[in-house]
Amino acid sequence: MRTALVIGTGLIGTSVALALNARGVQVYLEDHDQAQALTAAALGAGLAEAPPGPVDLAIVAVPPAHVAAALADAIRRGAARAYIDVASVKGGPRRELEALGCELSGYLGTHPMSGKERSGPLAATADLFEGRPWVLTPRPDGDTEVLNLALELVALCRAVPVVMDADAHDRAVALVSHTPQLISSLVAARLKGADETAVRLCGQGIRDVTRIAASDPAMWIDILSANPGPVADVLSEVAADLDETVRSLRALESADEDKRGTGAGGIADVLRRGNAGRERVPGKHGAAPAAYETVAVYIGDQPGELARIFADAGRAGVNIEDVRIEHATGQQAGFIQLTVQPAAVPALTAELRERGWSIRQ
Numbered sequence: 007m008r009t010a011l012v013i014g015t016g017l018i019g020t021s022v023a024l025a026l027n028a029r030g031v032q033v034y035l036e037d038h039d040q041a042q043a044l045t046a047a048a049l050g051a052g053l054a055e056a057p058p059g060p061v062d063l064a065i066v067a068v069p070p071a072h073v074a075a076a077l078a079d080a081i082r083r084g085a086a087r088a089y090i091d092v093a094s095v096k097g098g099p100r101r102e103l104e105a106l107g108c109e110l111s112g113y114l115g116t117h118p119m120s121g122k123e124r125s126g127p128l129a130a131t132a133d134l135f136e137g138r139p140w141v142l143t144p145r146p147d148g149d150t151e152v153l154n155l156a157l158e159l160v161a162l163c164r165a166v167p168v169v170m171d172a173d174a175h176d177r178a179v180a181l182v183s184h185t186p187q188l189i190s191s192l193v194a195a196r197l198k199g200a201d202e203t204a205v206r207l208c209g210q211g212i213r214d215v216t217r218i219a220a221s222d223p224a225m226w227i228d229i230l231s232a233n234p235g236p237v238a239d240v241l242s243e244v245a246a247d248l249d250e251t252v253r254s255l256r257a258l259e260s261a262d263e264d265k266r267g268t269g270a271g272g273i274a275d276v277l278r279r280g281n282a283g284r285e286r287v288p289g290k291h292g293a294a295p296a297a298y299e300t301v302a303v304y305i306g307d308q309p310g311e312l313a314r315i316f317a318d319a320g321r322a323g324v325n326i327e328d329v330r331i332e333h334a335t336g337q338q339a340g341f342i343q344l345t346v347q348p349a350a351v352p353a354l355t356a357e358l359r360e361r362g363w364s365i366r367q
Contacts, residue, residue, distance in 0.1 A: 019092070020051050021132065067092045088149070090156050120165075303365050
């Protein structure tokens, strides 16, 4: 691939352009908002001008509701040898293109499974897709050259290609992406009118659950409007579980011992099913989940502390598999949680204690 046209210079489009431009592809940028295209160009994503002729690959990175129209326009004017889109929904845009009578042998629907809470070109990075799944939904009658160009794009962005049926993709993202967004927003909405004293008690758990609730509502309305059925199906199942959980909790309030036992059983069931589901989430680098242990270390909020604890862990010969920070309320300190292999815990704990770190038991 030598040339590419990115149509839509938001977070995803600009990130694709940055990755391609960094690897020697001549990228042209197009957006209905020329100021946004110029911003992306100023960031080093490419040229905010029309290409002199058809490019190798046109990448449509507009909201799902506008994908079909943008693709149809690009195909009509012969903008490229091949066309893909990167929308988070695949079945709807494909059917819209078919209804418009477009020649689709040169088109392939794709979806990079990566993003941020922030949107727009200023949030874009060239490494946004590195190591992340990138779904390809080829049609049975699709052109092999288009698939090869799409695979080359995925490789240049250092993502991991995953081939799926378009409708199966939409059901999958409803479960693992779209529904979690709504659940996060629903939990965060409970905080809006909460007493200030209660909000001050927020810890790492509520931060984890509500992190993606900071996402742009306009962007999510576009996404959910393109995939409402599958998301509603998953939410219906969640609603049934919620109803049963409420009944179980009410039973726990009862003076009747049998009812309390039934309520406890209902709560235990949903918690165990949650454990079982969580165990299926892929582990590090997408591999099978592995059993790790966490070492929690008290750490001050001042320059150099993170570098020091990582250096001390390195001296112990321990690889840190994952890390998170739990900030203390009202203090310039917190706990850093170092996730390591179980066998590494004794060596890490001994080394850190010897170097003066306080470890939470």
